[in-house]
Amino acid sequence: MIIVMKHDASKKEIGNLTDHLTTCGYRLTISEGVERTVIGAIGDESLLKGKQVQTFPGVDEIIPISKPYKLVSREFKKEDTVIDIKGVKIGGKELAVMSGPCSVESLEQAHTIALKTSAKGSKILRGGAYKPRTSPYSFQGMGPEGLIYLRKAADEFGMIVVTELTDPRDLDIVSEYADIIQIGARNMQNFRLLHEVGAQEKPVLLKRGMSATIKEFLLAAEHIAKEGNSNIILCERGIRTFETYTRNTLDLACVPAIKSLSHLPIIVDPSHGTGRIECIGPMALAAVAAGADGLMLEVHPNPDEALSDGDQSLTPDQYCEVIDKVEIIAKAVGREIAK
Amino acid sequence: MIIVMKHDASKKEIGNLTDHLTTCGYRLTISEGVERTVIGAIGDESLLKGKQVQTFPGVDEIIPISKPYKLVSREFKKEDTVIDIKGVKIGGKELAVMSGPCSVESLEQAHTIALKTSAKGSKILRGGAYKPRTSPYSFQGMGPEGLIYLRKAADEFGMIVVTELTDPRDLDIVSEYADIIQIGARNMQNFRLLHEVGAQEKPVLLKRGMSATIKEFLLAAEHIAKEGNSNIILCERGIRTFETYTRNTLDLACVPAIKSLSHLPIIVDPSHGTGRIECIGPMALAAVAAGADGLMLEVHPNPDEALSDGDQSLTPDQYCEVIDKVEIIAKAVGREIAK
Amino acid sequence: MIIVMKHDASKKEIGNLTDHLTTCGYRLTISEGVERTVIGAIGDESLLKGKQVQTFPGVDEIIPISKPYKLVSREFKKEDTVIDIKGVKIGGKELAVMSGPCSVESLEQAHTIALKTSAKGSKILRGGAYKPRTSPYSFQGMGPEGLIYLRKAADEFGMIVVTELTDPRDLDIVSEYADIIQIGARNMQNFRLLHEVGAQEKPVLLKRGMSATIKEFLLAAEHIAKEGNSNIILCERGIRTFETYTRNTLDLACVPAIKSLSHLPIIVDPSHGTGRIECIGPMALAAVAAGADGLMLEVHPNPDEALSDGDQSLTPDQYCEVIDKVEIIAKAVGREIAK
């Protein structure tokens, strides 16, 4: 921790602080500059035991030095994490393609989509049974019935299932049907939910919150890892900015940034990230070019009849077109899509 | 709903859409402009039964006309909602002053604060027992013990209690000790939690999410109201913007904006909203001048030893100074602080 | 300057950097922590002569210690700057009220407004003759004719004039008619324009850019001050955020923040800052309560016929109502409005 004193901090103020830090067990280096004094305090921040440095008179700024996350950091583990779920590997050479409807609406719908997407290399079926919706008057998901349909459709085509958990009380039933448990963007800082999925064994897909910085995103993953589960797949799905033409602003630079900061795999969701049909394909290609480990794509047999997010769902035909192009980009960057 | 067709939409495309809308039960008015055709579709949006208009060929933009929230809107109820909790009125002439520590740390701490703040007109004691913390290595709250201390301290000085609920499984115990249940900013779109507090009777303090628009904020309140509980107090606590000098950007203009859109009371939290001691007092005054129905202020007897948020907590003395000034502004705008 | 080395920086990397810094003339303190080495480099940043530290292998982060602005900082000058323009003082006890139309449209219009606002304590007439407009198809201002009308109207009622400069080539003519030269939000980082107004003698009203941090705002002021002119009035007019209900998000916390960082006066423009009639009055009161040194308000005799910004202009009657309330708040915080 670096402590920058105010321009006019008195010797006494500086002395009070250094005495306190020494008592706490810190080793100090003190730099008396022309304009102000800077104190380097070496030692773990837990030494403070909750004492606040900011409130000491004369203190201008505190600059933490250690990265606040450990278990998910690249410093903690140098090599990339590859998660293996029933033989489907996420984080390796093969891109993870998660596709399916925003909401599960019927067995037939789930079946049709699984048929088409699995034929095109998707091994992971996505679909929501519990839907967090901005308006209370929108469709809120089918609940358990949706989970059953999703599982059935996936099993028939040898796919695995990812679906969202929105309430700790649903953990048992969601775990029964899902292979990967999704934590949605709106729950990225629902820490109680993070602790629950951290304390069980199924891999977790953690979506970035709409206003979460990269640091907060990794700290949310750290909440999960600290409970014991480090099978975490990160997912960039767009952040909220002043631009409203697209539904969100897809922050693709977070892919190489997170690759340098963390060993966890990261995929990209251009459907929620842009909310516009004409942007989904190009951003899927861009994500793979930027180094993403996979994609999450919304597909619906009849987007104009979708009960949610119809305007950002690809038809199965559009989906196949996008995947054909993704395959070419994947090869160009040394990745591949399953056949 | 207004549907703007594309510049080059064909007659057939327009016909397909208008046929569809008529079948659904809409009454239509069609304006053929020089540049493009615009269709007004009159009728409830539920007529669509999940059919998406956006995906019809030739459609450029859909513009909803009805406000998406009803129960919390000023159109639904013209007069201001005043919530009465054991005689403490929120939304009326008297300002609601909620004060206390970020986290409850001991009975003594809660007691000291309640003693000082109640003497200065605060009738509502706040304090966290379950703390959502960005880092898993930070203090996460005392849990049930914290609730007990908060209640004891409040009772001794005739105060009521507001505290945060972060998990539906804690609802019973939180309800046992709290008079107002707080939903924090990070859970503003934890819809399952909103539904739980909507289905019980204690008033709810709903904090604005960091990236929530005013519309989404009111829709979150609508989620609560739709379940039956319309005793909702809104709280502006700062939004996330590019400015990092302050912890958040306190959006005070949302106070008059929400006053015109909704009948619910709205208070302001300048402690979280600015995160800087030098800004808390001025922004408390500004909030009252802007028409807020109350304030939430963090107070700690020894901010430099606080287990959380010490750098934005007022000492009891600073608190008294702020309240003295608030009182003058309150009078100037026709409000008052309890004696 | 503090230099944080990477976790795995080698001794050689650290040595290379420290040798370089010593050669440049810095005095160093080196802290070897458990996790990483931190170097404090004491000395003026000009010692680097353009050499970049960031690019040395092993460097993780550079943390500047000195504030980047000097002349406009509170450390440079402790007491508040009060600017006296023909007897009108800005930054003192009396609030500076600048009012007038968005665009000057005719002599009659300027005259009507000056008559009404000067009667209500406004000593400063504002109005645009050169208008920066988002669309090239909108009214771009009257040019020199507008300046003449503004001057005439102001002189008749003993007011001083503030108007915007958008091009260095207009400096002479604008200076001829204006008492205060306004630099608009869109030109806050038009450094060539800042240098021009810095090199002449008329006071400058500098509006905060839509995406400018407080630090960048003060650095823009420093650009002016460095050229010799320190008669600068800052103006908060709203920043761009994800919230679109209001035209901008008025960042009132920047008032106390800037008061602590700088000695310059700061006023607030709630007309541009909110763009909504129902928010202008409440935010004017809030600004004064927060400690602003004045207000800028758009007034138009017939807002429904205004050639620009009609929907955020007060009528003279609405203006008088707002000022009556402002006066009460001003008294409450120890300020006053001229009679």
Added chain:
Amino acid sequence: MIIVMKHDASKKEIGNLTDHLTTCGYRLTISEGVERTVIGAIGDESLLKGKQVQTFPGVDEIIPISKPYKLVSREFKKEDTVIDIKGVKIGGKELAVMSGPCSVESLEQAHTIALKTSAKGSKILRGGAYKPRTSPYSFQGMGPEGLIYLRKAADEFGMIVVTELTDPRDLDIVSEYADIIQIGARNMQNFRLLHEVGAQEKPVLLKRGMSATIKEFLLAAEHIAKEGNSNIILCERGIRTFETYTRNTLDLACVPAIKSLSHLPIIVDPSHGTGRIECIGPMALAAVAAGADGLMLEVHPNPDEALSDGDQSLTPDQYCEVIDKVEIIAKAVGREIAK
């Protein structure tokens, strides 16, 4: 234009407005819904002659229908614009690669970079002679001398020159040396400067402002086109958001979005867009995968001695590595890099 009336608008209020609109020359369609009345007003917005509709009593919202830009829109011109500058085509199959230092520092520096980048397919040399810098204490550029060096270096290797114009008074000298005139992000709404470059013949590279929406970006281009010059190259260079890990947030989705809205070519600048060495390469690839027509890359022979932006400059070797990868992606999407 669509006018949505308030819930409780009276018949008289509606009548006043419709009378006014009819008098102005609009053709009206009026939809009386259950909740509110909606008026469609067909006709050019210039009919209003500055009269404001927003201020009529009873009006809730005005929704413009026409796109506000015309000349730069895809509706105005269906086919892609390809700009030919001395045989270098921008907007066609071949990617435009603009590379060079942030600031020109010497003839030798410019020469070294041109030698390396031209050998790698870059036909366009970039470099700043007039630098807009946030701090007045940073290097402000070499001025005319820099232009001379840039031209010499470019000529030797058959390259064309792009450089920034920051002041209308420099137009003549910049035009003498540059083939493409750059308008920087900070001047995107310096409309006087836009009008100047619109009234001359050299192609213009227009960078997106840090807080500019896609609509405002295209309107800034419209300001140029309206003066007669439609040889405009757009450049996405990152927008300002809450994320501070990267210097800006590169909004790549604006590439496909603008491709659908406008016929103008658009390139991407990942150097300014991310400000981090580890992100520049991946985002260059992503930009090309997303459909960008070219790249702008900062290259410096010794980034650690750069007088500006050293920490985001590639060395010539790093540059060659990036271009090798870009070439593979270019082929994958049917584009190419010059040999």
